[in-house]
Amino acid sequence: MRLVYMDYSATTPVKEEVLQEMLPYFTEKFGNASSIYSTGRQAKHDMDAARKRIADHLHCVPEELYFTSGGSEADNWAIKGIAKARKSKGNHIITSKIEHHAVLHVCETLEKEGFDVTYLDVDEKGLVDPKAVEAAITDQTILITIMYINNEIGTIEPIVEIGEIAKKHQIIFHTDAVQALGNLRIDLSELPVDLMTFSAHKVYGPKGVGALYVRKGIRIPNLIEGGAQERRRRAGTENVAGIVGFAKAVEIAYDQFDEHVERLVSLREKLIEGLIAAIPDTRVSGDRDQRHPGNVHVCFKYIEGESILLSLDMVGIAGSSGSACTSGSLDPSHVLMAIGLGHDIAHGSLRLTIGDFTTEDDIDYILEQLPPIIDRLRRMSPLYEEAKGAK
């Protein structure tokens, strides 16, 4: 059966060139980067070279990047770290209602420890209003953390404006850029950002590797204690193969950046427009312009997301949904709630995310397969019959 992977925002396959560059580090170059003999030194050297390769593409100093086990660890470290480091200055944190759980759950934990957290509303497209950020600032505010691109609906947040506001008020600004890496040019010499989170597996690198950018001059206490790795800031024998793969993935992403974005945007628009044309009562979520190049997020009224995913899976198409039935909780995803979707609309949500291996043919295949699936499910739905009857 034909397989069409449409969940690149969940994770990406490791590109062949990335894999090839990683492989020697599992076998002949297996040395521990902390050892003094040559294989160890070699590992250390290649790891530091990887740090520089990434730093060059992000326009920061290599020493401002710390490798972690992924985006979740970097988010945890940034937020818990600043909270702890700045506790004497204040106890207030500003974030948004649509952050990834790696941010939201950390904030909730900090609330239990006595911090005050403001969870800003977003508009119906998922945009945070910089004015609302400024209005939320108090003399206790020590950290603002707003994501760069939302992972579910693909909205790009105005982090430059938010960062400028943070700077003006001398508040630390962290942004989760997991979905932005490789999809937006990131120039840390220009961006008013103090800490930034990255993950390798969303840019055709391996899972279990990420990085936290910490602007020079900012100190945060360690999250992972132990050995002296990462200049004593993050303990644990380094995942050299993963780090080298991460660097290669970032290089490819930015070497082919314009092509990548152009291709994805064209496929994205084709899919969105095709779905709207073929399926009545289709609602596009998020912002049509300020959008992740590969994100398609739609809600089909009267039906439920899991049943769409199952039907798609049977014809080889892999997607995701934020419906209550797929989240396994009473509610649809927090992002869909925050943009004001009713439970009934959010229930029929479908996210299809496009990546570098998606073809025009794949989009045609989806546009051929999805409409009859939606139609079949709607015929089974008691809501559809009512809505049609009312028309």
Next chain:
Amino acid sequence: MYTEIVMDHFTNPRNVGEIENADGMGEVGNVKCGDIMRIYLRINADEIIEDIKFKTFGCGSAIAASSIATVIVKGKAVKEALQLTNKQVVDALGGLPAVKVHCSVLAEQALKAAIFDYAKKFGKEYPELEGFDPDADDDHHDLIEEIGEF
């Protein structure tokens, strides 16, 4: 994640549709927790379920559970149909993941609600329906943990 029986009933659901001037119609669930299940009954003078149809707004298990519940009770006496439990529905499906068991409760409740409607219309009394409230919004979604996000 799902058994072959679940997938079969999801892909080829039996008894989907409506019955005009049904003898009993029941709907449970609500849009707030997502799922809605509606069951229509045609019942003859001997109190046998001659025909049954359903419509469901819900996940794959909800659709499969509705389908198999209609298969189980079709041709049975109302009294017998009232014995249907969600456990029977789960067993007939070859099992459901723990987080999906509540979808089978919906099937049991929808059937009860449809029989309740029939009993009211036709002045029947069934001890099994004592205390049954078709509008009760019982929280069949508790017992569930959130899964990961990506």
